[in-house]
Amino acid sequence: MTDFLSIRGVRHAYATEAGPLPVLDGLDLSVPEGRFCAVVGPSGCGKSTLTRLVAGLMRPDEGEVWLDGAKVTSPRKSVGMAFQNPVLLEWRTILDNVILPLEIVDPGMSRRNRVARAEALLDMVGLSGFEDKRPSELSGGMRQRASLCRSIVHKPSVLIMDEPFGALDAFTREDLWQTMRSLKAAEPFTAVLITHDLRESVFLGDQVVVLSGRPARTQHVLDVDLPEDRDIDTLYTPEAGEMLHTLREEIRIAQGRGTEAA
Amino acid sequence: MRKLSQIAVPVGALVVFAILWEALVWANGWPDYVMASPSDLPQAYARFWELFLTGAWQTLWRTVAGLLIAVVMGLILGMAMGFSRIARDALYPLLVGFNAIPKATLVPVLALLFIGQHDFNTVLMAALISFFPIAVSVGIGLSTLEPEYRDILAALGASKFTIFRKIALPKTLPEFFGALKVSVTLAFIGTNLVEIVSPHGKGLGALFLSGQTNSNYPLMFAVLIALAVLGIVLYYAVVFLERTFAGWAERTG
Numbered sequence: 001m002t003d004f005l006s007i008r009g010v011r012h013a014y015a016t017e018a019g020p021l022p023v024l025d026g027l028d029l030s031v032p033e034g035r036f037c038a039v040v041g042p043s044g045c046g047k048s049t050l051t052r053l054v055a056g057l058m059r060p061d062e063g064e065v066w067l068d069g070a071k072v073t074s075p076r077k078s079v080g081m082a083f084q085n086p087v088l089l090e091w092r093t094i095l096d097n098v099i100l101p102l103e104i105v106d107p108g109m110s111r112r113n114r115v116a117r118a119e120a121l122l123d124m125v126g127l128s129g130f131e132d133k134r135p136s137e138l139s140g141g142m143r144q145r146a147s148l149c150r151s152i153v154h155k156p157s158v159l160i161m162d163e164p165f166g167a168l169d170a171f172t173r174e175d176l177w178q179t180m181r182s183l184k185a186a187e188p189f190t191a192v193l194i195t196h197d198l199r200e201s202v203f204l205g206d207q208v209v210v211l212s213g214r215p216a217r218t219q220h221v222l223d224v225d226l227p228e229d230r231d232i233d234t235l236y237t238p239e240a241g242e243m244l245h246t247l248r249e250e251i252r253i254a255q256g257r258g259t260e261a262a
Numbered sequence: 263m264r265k266l267s268q269i270a271v272p273v274g275a276l277v278v279f280a281i282l283w284e285a286l287v288w289a290n291g292w293p294d295y296v297m298a299s300p301s302d303l304p305q306a307y308a309r310f311w312e313l314f315l316t317g318a319w320q321t322l323w324r325t326v327a328g329l330l331i332a333v334v335m336g337l338i339l340g341m342a343m344g345f346s347r348i349a350r351d352a353l354y355p356l357l358v359g360f361n362a363i364p365k366a367t368l369v370p371v372l373a374l375l376f377i378g379q380h381d382f383n384t385v386l387m388a389a390l391i392s393f394f395p396i397a398v399s400v401g402i403g404l405s406t407l408e409p410e411y412r413d414i415l416a417a418l419g420a421s422k423f424t425i426f427r428k429i430a431l432p433k434t435l436p437e438f439f440g441a442l443k444v445s446v447t448l449a450f451i452g453t454n455l456v457e458i459v460s461p462h463g464k465g466l467g468a469l470f471l472s473g474q475t476n477s478n479y480p481l482m483f484a485v486l487i488a489l490a491v492l493g494i495v496l497y498y499a500v501v502f503l504e505r506t507f508a509g510w511a512e513r514t515g
Contacts, residue, residue, distance in 0.1 A: 055417040075419040087410045091432045091510040100428070104418045134510060154418075 003066075004033035004190050005054065005158060010063035012049055013215075023049050024060070025215035031207070036184060036191040038201035040247065041211030041219075042255045047194040050216075051162045054192060055079050068157055077105045080156035080189065084163040086147035088135035095131035098122060098149045105154040121149040124186060125179050141172035145179060152187055159189045165200065174232055177203050181230065198247045199235055202226070208243075210250040220250045298483040306484035313469055314488060321453055321465035322492055324381060328388020329449040329496075333442070335389060336396025343397065344404025344430075361394045365452060369459045380464065384456040391452035392445035399441035403434030436511035439504035446496045454489065466492075 007029040013020040023046035031037040041047055052058045053065055056075040065072040067079075080101070088097045098118040102109055122128060125145040135143055144164060152159055165173045177200060184191065184204075195201050201208045202224055210220040222243060226234055234240055280300045287299035294302055307314060339357070342349040365387065372383045407430055415425045457467020466485050473481035505512070 052413075055413070057413060057417060075417050077418050079417050081413060081417045083410045083413075085408070085410055087408070087414055089411075089429065089432070091435075091508070100414070101418055103428070104415060104420045104424065150414075160417075 003030035004035075004068060005037075005192065006030040006066045007050075007054070008064050008066070010053065010060040010065065011215075012046070012053070012058075012060045012062075022215035024053075024217070026217035027063070027211070028218045029209055031190055031192065033190055034188060035206040036193065036204055038193045038195055038205030038208045039211060040195055040198060040201050040208060040251065041216060042213045042251065043196070044214055046214055046216040047211065048162055051081070051160045051192070051194055054158070054160050055081055077154065078157040080151040080154070080159040082147055082151040082159070082161045082164045084166045086135070086140075086143040088143055088146060088150075090135055093132050093134060094122070094127065094138070094146050095119070097135065097146060098153050100150060101154040118149065118153055121153060121183075122146070124183060125149055139172075141168055141176060144168060144176060148176075148180070148183065152183065152189060155187070156189055159191045161191065161193045163194055163196065166196065173197075173200070178231070180204055198244050198251070201247065202240055202243050203230060203232075203235055208247060210247060210254060212254045213256075219254055222246060222250075295477065295479045298480040302480035303484045303487060306478070306480040310469070310481060310484075314466075314484075317464070317466040317469045317485075318488060318492060321450075321457065321467065321489070322496075324384045324465065325388050325449045325453045325492075325496065328385045328452060329392060329442075329445060331385065331389035332393035332445055332449060333396060335393040336441070336445075337400055339393070339397035340400025341404065343401030344407075344434075350401065350405065357394060357397060365391045366455060366459060369456055372456075373460055380456075380460065380462070383460070384453055384465075387456045388449040388452035391455075392448035395441040395444045395448070396438065399437040400434055403437040404430055407433060432508075435508040436504075439500065439508055442500050442504075443497060446500055447493060450489070450493055450496070 007027055010024050010027040011022070012024040013022040015021075027046075027050070029037070029039075029050075039047060039050065049058075053060055054067070054072065056065075056072045056079070059073060067076075088094075089100070092100070095115065095118055098121060099114045102114045102117070119128075119131065122131060125148060127142060127145055127149070130138065130142065130146075135146070138146065148164065151161070165176050168176060181204065191204075193201070193204060205224050208222040208224060209218060210222070211217070212219040224243065226237075226240060226243075235244075284299050284301060287297055292299075339353060343353055344350075368387065368390065369383075372386060376383055376386075411429050411433065412425055415429060420428075453465065454467040454470075457463040457465040458471055462468075463471065466489055470482055470485040473479070473485060
């Protein structure tokens with residue numbers, strides 16, 4: 001109960017024509033306040049279902065999701081979400097895209113305060129001067145930066161990310177990792193990051209949770225014991241290498257389980 | 263320079279078209295009861311200009327009124343089909359079937375249903391013939407909305423109506439205007455159909471019919487050209503609205 005986000009014994013199955021398809025089976029997860037939790041696992045193991053459960057967009061068949069001392073049963077304003085697709089609204093400028101959540105969460109906030117908050121975030125991710133551009137005028141990396149700003153503009157207590165860097169090229173992705181770390185240092189949110197990229201999970205995470213193949217359960221939890229002040233070089237230290245190796249091994253086991261089950 | 267060519271090119275194309283038409287009639291030595299030539303038209307307009315003005319006005323307002331009703335009908339049906347699977351399954355066959363009926367067969371039906379309501383019948387026909395593209399495109403636009411677009415607001419606890427107003431509606435606008443361009447032309451066909459087919463009609467269609475009864479062939483051609491001009495005017499009115507409300511969908515360059 002001391003943990004900010006806690007998922008206990010969650011099971012969930014989707015109804016298909018061939019009968020129920022279990023995707024989560026005994027998932028446990030707990031993240032202390034302000035920490036960064038990266039979740040990795042084989043493809044199709046129900047990671048996206050996990051994001052929707054935490055966001056309150058769906059309810060698990062069994063088990064509970066607790067956030068900030070309350071059971072999650074429906075969506076709440078204190079959640080931010082980012083996806084692999086930046087889903088920016090083409091008819092709004094970058095600035096107005098970032099402002100969007102404020103219009104829902106805090107309708108009484110003045111336009112000036114909204115703009116100030118959005119501009120500060122855009123500045124932090126290096127998008128100063130692009131406020132009035134349309135999303136189509138920006139590169140993929142820049143769009144994802146704007147999308148990240150939008151996901152935290154309303155100061156959510158928890159940020160849920162579903163492979164936000166998955167569609168970017170390797171170097172842009174590393175840039176975005178750095179951006180993510182500076183955002184995390186400046187903003188107080190607790191983060192859950194779904195990813196396929198082990199290096200990403202170690203670079204960004206305070207802890208890495210390995211899920212087993214479908215139906216997913218928590219297979220391994222790794223505490224990332226690296227200095228807070230990380231740069232890309234940190235990934236090439238022996239400590240990081242050892243962690244990556246451990247994670248790779250866990251994924252191999254997870255994949256093996258998934259195949260056996262299937 | 264670009265502005266100039268934007269006007270000069272279509273005008274030039276019209277002039278070339280008129281010259282070719284004139285040349286075709288001259289070369290074949292067709293009398294005007296086979297095919298009138300552009301040079302016959304000015305005198306038809308000069309002689310009947312009052313009839314043209316009143317006819318054009320009647321045709322125009324009834325087409326626009328029909329189109330407005332079509333927009334409302336199309337939006338309501340499209341929203342029903344876009345948001346509800348059941349509505350989609352139920353309405354599609356009905357709409358497709360209705361759309362397949364040749365609308366000329368509806369003229370006597372409407373005439374009997376609403377006897378003597380000529381204006382009403384005409385507006386209704388314009389609406390009935392033109393709502394289909396709007397309903398289908400709005401329905402498809404809404405039902406193909408990617409779930410992530412919904413989730414960015416749904417995750418914050420936004421209501422369905424807010425999601426519709428802030429995301430689904432604006433995102434569907436380009437499809438809506440695309441359909442509206444098709445509907446404009448269809449609404450014209452609907453109006454003219456009633457004007458020509460029903461007895462004691464009004465508008466440009468009735469003027470066309472009187473040209474036919476009096477064997478005034480230049481008049482008939484003059485009506486066709488007037489209809490084309492009205493069609494172009496309405497079409498570009500829609501283009502103007504599209505630029506205003508969904509200009510973001512147009513990529514520059």
